[in-house]
Amino acid sequence: MVDAFADDALGRDDAVGLARRLAAREVSADELVEAAIARIDKVDGDLGAMAVRDYDRARRTTGAPGFFHGVPTLIKDNVDVAGLPTQQGTDAYVGRPAEQDGDIARLLKSMGVVALGKTQLSEFGFSAVAEHPRLGPVRNPWDTTRTAGASSSGAGALVAAGAVPLAHGNDGGGSIRIPAAVNGLVGLKPSRGRLPLDPMNRQMPLRIVVDGVLTRSVRDTAAFFREAERRHRAPGLMPIGDVTGPSEDRLRIAFFTQAAGRVASPEVDALTRRTAGLLESLGHTVEEVDAPISPAFADDFVLYWGFLALMIARTGRFVAGRSWDTAKLDNLTRGLASHTGRRLHRVPGVLRRLRRAMPMSTDFHATYDVILTPTLAHETPLIGHLDPTQDYDTIMTRLRDWVAFTPWQNVSGDPAVSLPVAATAGGLPHGMMLGAGLGREGLLLGLAYELEEAVGFGSLAAPKRRG
DSSP: OOOOOOSSSSTTOOHHHHHHHHHTTSSOHHHHHHHHHHHHHHHHHHHOOEEEEOHHHHHHOOOOSSTTTTOEEEEETTSOOBTSBOOTTOSSSOOOBBSSOOHHHHHHHHTTOEEEEEEOOSGGGOSSSOEETTTEEOEETTEEEEEOOSSSHHHHHHHHTTSSSEEEEEESSSTTHHHHHHHTOEEEEOOTTSSOOOHHHHTSSSOOOEEEEEESSHHHHHHHHHHHHHHOOOTTSOOOOOOOSOOOOOOEEEEOSEETTEEOOHHHHHHHHHHHHHHHHTTOEEEEOOOSOOHHHHHHHHHHHHHHHHHHHHHHHHHHOTTOOGGGSOHHHHHHHHHHHTTGGGHHHHHHHHHTHHHHHHHHHHHOSEEEEESSSSSOOBTTTTOTTSOHHHHHHHHHHHOSSTHHHHHHOOOEEEEOOOBOTTSOBOOEEEEESTTOHHHHHHHHHHHHHHHOOOOSSOOOOOO
């Protein structure tokens, strides 16, 4: 295990605890920044999670007025931050410093956080692990022989290790929920349209990517979305509001452990059923059902994922300039692009079928308030299992075996949260995922608080938060 928790200004507090201590002048923003810098430098040699350090500017920044004024954070290296390159986890080009903050970085900074730099991800966010051929893998702080997940892997590793209390991530196929699941964190993928998007994600023919944060507590996630909503109201979505504890509502919950032609491992199946039993013991109505996700959905999702890779491969030189070199894309990105390039005529039909997930999900949630599944189908893989230098077919088969449950909500647009309520026999975190209908993040947060109170969430430091 690798962790950075220490008897310093950050202590064992979550972001809400730090914000309260800052407001009470028990600690200063400068002290928090220096403590976070020291913690990052202590653990990143083992984790490989940082893409860009921006310490000097952080030391000159006090943070905008806001609830999180002075709380240190990190931003994923696929969104623009003024003055820093956006490298997207690839060697295919040389990133140039961004002229201005992207929409999501601007929103984050408006809450008062102080960004210390940018975190690593898989190349263009395509893989569920980040194992850079040149820089090396992002490692899991619970067990550095295993992956920290992806694509928001750097964020997940450093929050779990205690370097910062929360960090930005985004999710186009599970990339907030996957690192949350394997690092023992709370990871809420919000509804489509809940938060602003940077231009690249806004321009997708089907907008599957959303932004959010990874945290160690439900209240940090709830506070983030409360503050985001005060700055950006999402038209057409039910407001989240200020969710501060469990809801008294008893819910209708459906669960399943197989989807998209894949089945959870026996251990993960048992952990999911144990979680279903816990929810039932809390008074909810829980029922096992067949997944509304067919094997054909996974094929369609991969073809659309490949369409995005193909667009990057074909347009990269126009976006990135002379430094662009398609040959430096990893085998997964090139394989995805080739897969769809040979089937390009199918893309319009794929888009039509994927868009049907939205009304299908609406119909499902007319009967059930919440879906429970494992976040991932089997235990966290060892480093190398999804190495992007392997042949494409090997990587894709292994990805589909592991990532069977998360892409559904990216296509339907619904919110879903991975919670650290389970652990494997080997002591590794294994997230359980709760999904709800469009705009129902508040419902998920109330249920997440209830589970957090019922079982507690494991942590590398078992943090004790100040009230």
